[in-house]
Amino acid sequence: MAASLVRRAWRLPLYVSGRLARRDPQTWLFGNEKGFRDSPRYLAEHITAERAPLRAWWVARTERELKQAAAAGLDAVLRGTSESARLHRRAGAAFLTHGFQDVEAVWLGGAFLVHLFHGTALKRTGLDVDFNRFTDASLGSRFVTGLHRWSLARGWSQVKMFVAPSQLAMPRYVSAFECDPATVHVLGSPRFDVIRGGPAYERAAAGDVRGQLGVRADEHLVAWLPTWRERGDAAWLPELDGRLLQELLAGTSVVVVAKPHPYSQLDIYRERLPEHQRFRLLPEAKVDVNCLMHVADQLITDYSSVSFDYSILHRPIHFLAPDIAEYGRGRDFYEPFDTITQGRQHDAWEPLLRSIAQSAAGARSDALENTEWIAEHTGNRDEPGTIDRIVDAVSGAMLAG
Numbered sequence: 135m136a137a138s139l140v141r142r143a144w145r146l147p148l149y150v151s152g153r154l155a156r157r158d159p160q161t162w163l164f165g166n167e168k169g170f171r172d173s174p175r176y177l178a179e180h181i182t183a184e185r186a187p188l189r190a191w192w193v194a195r196t197e198r199e200l201k202q203a204a205a206a207g208l209d210a211v212l213r214g215t216s217e218s219a220r221l222h223r224r225a226g227a228a229f230l231t232h233g234f235q236d237v238e239a240v241w242l243g244g245a246f247l248v249h250l251f252h253g254t255a256l257k258r259t260g261l262d263v264d265f266n267r268f269t270d271a272s273l274g275s276r277f278v279t280g281l282h283r284w285s286l287a288r289g290w291s292q293v294k295m296f297v298a299p300s301q302l303a304m305p306r307y308v309s310a311f312e313c314d315p316a317t318v319h320v321l322g323s324p325r326f327d328v329i330r331g332g333p334a335y336e337r338a339a340a341g342d343v344r345g346q347l348g349v350r351a352d353e354h355l356v357a358w359l360p361t362w363r364e365r366g367d368a369a370w371l372p373e374l375d376g377r378l379l380q381e382l383l384a385g386t387s388v389v390v391v392a393k394p395h396p397y398s399q400l401d402i403y404r405e406r407l408p409e410h411q412r413f414r415l416l417p418e419a420k421v422d423v424n425c426l427m428h429v430a431d432q433l434i435t436d437y438s439s440v441s442f443d444y445s446i447l448h449r450p451i452h453f454l455a456p457d458i459a460e461y462g463r464g465r466d467f468y469e470p471f472d473t474i475t476q477g478r479q480h481d482a483w484e485p486l487l488r489s490i491a492q493s494a495a496g497a498r499s500d501a502l503e504n505t506e507w508i509a510e511h512t513g514n515r516d517e518p519g520t521i522d523r524i525v526d527a528v529s530g531a532m533l534a535g
């Protein structure tokens with residue numbers, strides 16, 4: 135934490151000097167510390183395909199990512215190069231998803247900064263996190279923690295627009311980023327245009343997603359998207375027996391496709407999950423998660439924000455959360471988990487698989503009740519045209535000064 139503060143301090147003069155640069159309002163920068171993916175990718179591809187004369191540039195971290203962006207038709211630059219520095223000093227707008235590390239923020243003083251974030255948070259984020267949990271009680275530690283919080287708040291104060299996906303997210307952004315409510319615009323998420331389907335989905339999918347996963351068109355695809363546990367997966371992941379899977383899903387065409395979080399321990403998943411024709415365990419990079427949600431007939435998740443995103447499809451949502459007591463002690467929620475699930479979460483495979491089979495048969499189920507409640511509670515801005523709505527809002531705000 136202290137080292138991070140030192141790095142920010144020496145970069146400050148460079149950031150301030152960026153205010154003197156001549157900026158092009160039609161040059162927009164995009165990046166993502168996680169790679170060529172998610173909301174910034176969808177926005178950049180849309181601008182390149184449909185919103186000339188705006189020009190989208192992708193800031194790549196690796197040569198592989200640079201090639202991925204170029205293959206998608208984007209202008210791209212490798213961060214850390216002199217070309218990247220010049221581009222950052224010229225850009226009129228830059229888009230963040232995780233934070234300033236998505237791009238080379240040191241050169242962006244004076245640019246119009248937009249924070250897309252990555253969904254409606256269930257777990258506390260930003261300045262709503264109790265940083266003192268991660269330090270000792272000494273005066274020095276608490277001083278560094280306070281300075282860190284101040285530094286984060288000062289950084290986020292440079293953001294001109296926060297794009298919120300939902301009414302539920304709006305006050306959480308105001309709190310997490312200590313920002314003026316007027317800077318938070320409930321416009322939806324670029325993810326929604328992919329999850330719903332259409333040109334944004336077609337660009338991201340690059341072909342038949344079901345076919346890529348080995349799932350036939352007549353099979354009932356259930357996507358399982360568990361979140362990351364800081365303490366590892368061995369302590370929570372329940373073992374699934376292949377015979378139980380076959381018994382409870384007999385008479386259905388259900389195939390479960392599991393896509394764990396990028397930081398998950400895949401070896402634990404391989405040990406505890408069956409090799410079975412009704413089950414697929416995917417490497418993290420196998421398929422775009424939002425494209426997977428578009429083709430999924432049902433969703434299984436836990437404490438991830440994907441339940442808020444998937445609810446725009448009004449398809450069944452199940453929760454597998456056997457470790458709710460332990461997880462809740464490690465990460466504070468904005469509201470009790472039971473508020474989201476209405477107490478309908480599962481702690482074992484057998485009741486979950488029975489619910490999946492019931493939903494696959496078209497029967498009214500708790501999973502559909504989950505979806506209807508989440509959709510109403512969240513208040514997603516989910517009407518079509520999310521990406522165009524964001525582009526228009528940013529363009530209008532830049533024009534207004």
